Amino acid sequence: HDLGNPPFGHSGEKAISTFFSEGKGQALQQQVEAEGGRWTDFTCFEGNANAVRLLMHQFKGRRKGGFALTYSTLASIVKYPYSSELSGGKNKFGFFASEEDDYRIIADELGIPCLGEDPVCYTRHPLVYLVEAADDICYQIMDIEDAHKLHLISTEKAKELFLNFFEGERRQRRINN
Known part of the structure; x- marks a missing residue:
């Protein structure tokens, strides 16, 4: 959009x-x-x-x-x-x-x-709300990627921030992989 x-x-x-x-x-x-x-x-x-x-x-x-x-x-x-x-x-x-x-x-x-x-x-x-949610998620991910590329945050901090998108068992599976 x-x-x-x-x-x-x-x-x-x-x-x-x-x-x-x-x-x-x-x-x-x-x-x-x-x-x-x-x-x-x-x-x-x-x-x-x-x-x-x-x-x-x-x-x-x-x-x-x-x-x-x-x-x-x-x-x-x-x-x-x-x-x-x-x-x-x-x-x-x-x-x-x-x-x-x-x-x-x-x-x-x-x-x-x-x-x-x-x-x-x-x-x-109704689909506007899905597009808006996808837009918010994409911008959050891009902000983390940009901060990492500019060396504003470490790789570990970037991983931690990305993992915050997941909860419980799904988060643990990501950590173990």
């Missing part, structure tokens, strides 16, 4: 947002809005929404439907299932205006309920 994140993660998102809200990108606001775009998609840039765009968009010379992923797979990466207009300027939203109609179709087909009166604010698909 981090496929759409710019270099430097949240700092990169902030740089893109700032370019459009405070920098030279401001000059594009009228053009974006005239072409049916949503300005908050630019001024509150969100990497997760960009991932949805990358996976759904048909790029020049590529097959129709983008990566042609299942609706469940696409819905599983939409951590914030609403548009930038509903994010309250928090930079957390699930899809750009350009993918809003596509997400509506996905939500309807999968039976994802709307929240409240707004037709573009949904509950999360």
Whole structure:
């Protein structure tokens, strides 16, 4: 689901947002809005929404439907299932205006309920929680690996931290192997 994140993660998102809200990108606001775009998609840039765009968009010379992923797979990466207009300027939203109609179709087909009166604010698909848990686990593992590679922690400390992911008998089996 981090496929759409710019270099430097949240700092990169902030740089893109700032370019459009405070920098030279401001000059594009009228053009974006005239072409049916949503300005908050630019001024509150969100990497997760960009991932949805990358996976759904048909790029020049590529097959129709983008990566042609299942609706469940696409819905599983939409951590914030609403548009930038509903994010309250928090930079957390699930899809750009350009993918809003596509997400509506996905939500309807999968039976994802709307929240409240707004037709573009949904509950999360159940698989989002698994993706989020996997993301947390991966980042913890990568942090330990990075700390070890940078010699911030010893090999023994890295092993100890990795073993903390296991309990009881499973942990003991890992120690014995």
